[in-house]
Amino acid sequence: MNSIEQxxxxxxxxxxxxxxxxxxxxxxKLLKQRGERYVSSTQISKEIxxxxxxxxxxxxxxxxxxxxRVGYEVDTLIAVLEDFLGFTNxxxxxxxxxxxxxxxxxxxxxxxxxxxxxxxxxDVKPGLxxxxxxxxxxxxxxxxxxxxxxxxxxxxxLTVPIEIAQQITDYMVAGGIKAVWNFTPFxxxxxxxxxxxxxxxxxxxxxxxxRLNCNEIK
Amino acid sequence: MNSIEQxxxxxxxxxxxxxxxxxxxxxxKLLKQRGERYVSSTQISKEIxxxxxxxxxxxxxxxxxxxxRVGYEVDTLIAVLEDFLGFTNxxxxxxxxxxxxxxxxxxxxxxxxxxxxxxxxxDVKPGLxxxxxxxxxxxxxxxxxxxxxxxxxxxxxLTVPIEIAQQITDYMVAGGIKAVWNFTPFxxxxxxxxxxxxxxxxxxxxxxxxRLNCNEIK
Numbered sequence: 001m002n003s004i005e006q007x008x009x010x011x012x013x014x015x016x017x018x019x020x021x022x023x024x025x026x027x028x029k030l031l032k033q034r035g036e037r038y039v040s041s042t043q044i045s046k047e048i049x050x051x052x053x054x055x056x057x058x059x060x061x062x063x064x065x066x067x068x069r070v071g072y073e074v075d076t077l078i079a080v081l082e083d084f085l086g087f088t089n090x091x092x093x094x095x096x097x098x099x100x101x102x103x104x105x106x107x108x109x110x111x112x113x114x115x116x117x118x119x120x121x122x123d124v125k126p127g128l129x130x131x132x133x134x135x136x137x138x139x140x141x142x143x144x145x146x147x148x149x150x151x152x153x154x155x156x157x158l159t160v161p162i163e164i165a166q167q168i169t170d171y172m173v174a175g176g177i178k179a180v181w182n183f184t185p186f187x188x189x190x191x192x193x194x195x196x197x198x199x200x201x202x203x204x205x206x207x208x209x210x211r212l213n214c215n216e217i218k
Numbered sequence: 219m220n221s222i223e224q225x226x227x228x229x230x231x232x233x234x235x236x237x238x239x240x241x242x243x244x245x246x247k248l249l250k251q252r253g254e255r256y257v258s259s260t261q262i263s264k265e266i267x268x269x270x271x272x273x274x275x276x277x278x279x280x281x282x283x284x285x286x287r288v289g290y291e292v293d294t295l296i297a298v299l300e301d302f303l304g305f306t307n308x309x310x311x312x313x314x315x316x317x318x319x320x321x322x323x324x325x326x327x328x329x330x331x332x333x334x335x336x337x338x339x340x341d342v343k344p345g346l347x348x349x350x351x352x353x354x355x356x357x358x359x360x361x362x363x364x365x366x367x368x369x370x371x372x373x374x375x376l377t378v379p380i381e382i383a384q385q386i387t388d389y390m391v392a393g394g395i396k397a398v399w400n401f402t403p404f405x406x407x408x409x410x411x412x413x414x415x416x417x418x419x420x421x422x423x424x425x426x427x428x429r430l431n432c433n434e435i436k
Contacts, residue, residue: 011432018428019421022403026380030404033381048405086427087420104322114420115427154430162244163251179430181422185240186248187266193433197426201417202305202332203237204399208415209304209333212372212397214230215411 017058018085023048024055025081032074040071087115092153094177095121096168097160098128098138101183101201105159106133119151141168144175154178162186235276236303241266242273243299250292258289305333310371312395313339314386315378316346316356319401319419323377324351337369359386362393372396380404 027047031039041059045052059072064080066072082088095102095118105111106121122141123129129140139147156177160168165186172180179195182188185202245265249257259277263270277290282298284290300306313320313336323329324339340359341347347358357365374395378386383404390398397413400406403420 011428013428015425018425019418022418022421022424023405026403027405030381049407050405085424086431087424089427091427091430100326100328104326107325108318108322110318111419111423114423116423155426163248178433179426181426185244187241187245187268189267195426195429195433197422197429199417199419199422200237200240201329203240204415204417205329205332205334206240206303206305207233207236208373208397208399208413209307209309210229210231210236211413211415212309213304215396215413 013061017061020050020054020058021062021081021085023050024059025078025085028072028074028077028081032078037074038067038070038072039074039077040066043071085115087113089115090117091115091155092151093118093155093157093181094144094147094151094153094172095136095157095159096123096141096172097158098123098125098133099159099161102157102159103133105157105183106136109134116155118157119153120147122147141171144171148175155181157181157183158188159183231279235279238268238272238276239280239299239303241268242277243296243303246290246292246295246299250296255292256285256288256290257292257295258284261289303333305331307333308335309333309373310369311336311373311375311399312362312365312369312371312390313354313375313377314341314359314390315376316341316343316351317377317379320375320377321351323375323401324354327352334373336375337371338365340365359389362389366393374398376400376402376406378402 024044027044028039041052041055044055062080062084064072064077093116095106098121102121106118118136121136121138122144123138124141128138131138156172158165158169158180162184165184165188169180169188169190173190173194180188180190182196182198185200188196190196242262245262246257259270259273262273280298280302282290282295311334313324316339324336336354339354339356340362341356342359346356349356374390376383376387376398380402383402383406387398387406387408391408391412398406398408400414400416403418406414408414
């Protein structure tokens with residue numbers, strides 16, 4: 001492994017850690033609202049029921065160190081966590097497929113507070129192109145290349161029907177998209193250097209329904 | 219372990235399996251559209267790049283058996299998978315917190331196709347109670363108990379601000395909700411018999427931003 005590869009490896013935070021850090025962030029934000037100025041991993045641990053040693057280990061990735069006995073300064077911890085998680089930088093994104101879920105995501109202004117700025121959306125349905133939803137322009141999918149030159153985005157949000165999920169992914173990647181946030185229940189294939197984040201609401205529903213079923217048997 | 223506990227244990231499908239099954243389902247639906255009548259795990263394996271033995275193992279939970287050489291019948295496999303995953307039964311749900319994300323979920327009719335029927339929503343904001351969004355009535359949160367008697371739902375969708383995430387969870391559980399679909403970045407605490415499914419879009423964003431960052435270092 002050369003030094004650049006080593007550096008990349010150091011930056012690569014384990015996924016379970018990345019999924020827990022937002023829990024700590026929201027918890028520390030709450031403590032701040034309650035007037036706390038310092039917080040220890042033991043305190044966070046009690047609030048959210050995760051091992052204090054695990055929390056300390058997770059926070060070690062963030063390069064923040066607490067002070068003996070008083071812990072982490074709340075304001076600093078919030079700022080450092082938000083920055084580390086990428087929520088303070090706006091990452092421009094395109095959304096593909098303005099159906100029911102796609103339209104819902106365009107309507108959700110909350111994503112912007114966590115660093116995702118959907119600057120345009122694409123669809124082929126007649127009547128959609130040229131319209132604006134929640135301030136976001138919708139273009140015909142043919143305009144993707146042209147709009148890419150205009151906006152220079154890295155991220156594509158995939159909310160198309162499964163029949164065209166792979167085809168639109170290939171189209172995105174060929175056009176220069178570096179990361180695909182896949183909301184479809186379809187397992188897309190991408191070249192090795194492309195990031196895929198799967199968020200299938202339907203898979204989560206399946207897990208919830210199964211667990212509910214198991215609990216209902218008395 | 220007594221026989222009922224054993225039965226419950228048998229019904230409890232591992233989460234990774236439950237997350238993969240919807241991939242197989244969407245893939246088999248595609249194959250059906252292409253006119254295929256039979257499909258083997260090897261065929262699915264090639265399409266979605268998962269080990270054929272893993273697929274066969276996952277499908278063994280579903281209690282469907284393929285025929286030697288020809289594989290699974292496509293129509294049967296789709297029907298059995300949809301039923302097994304709970305997508306064919308409508309599960310009634312309440313949604314708490316009609317903010318940006320909550321409103322977006324109410325607008326997403328897609329959830330209904332996968333078995334989740336949000337029959338009412340609750341909020342405390344003046345002006346929201348009494349309105350209807352995408353056919354779904356919005357009530358003041360105080361009406362939860364009364365509406366519970368009317369609708370008898372099991373599932374609560376949590377899309378409130380983090381400051382009240384725990385409080386509203388406790389309120390739901392006290393009112394008889396058996397499963398919480400938690401969209402907040404807050405780690406909620408519930409009694410042991412209550413199901414929690416965490417779907418934090420923001421945690422998924424954090425993972426995607428980190429991976430994108432690592433890839434950008436050349």
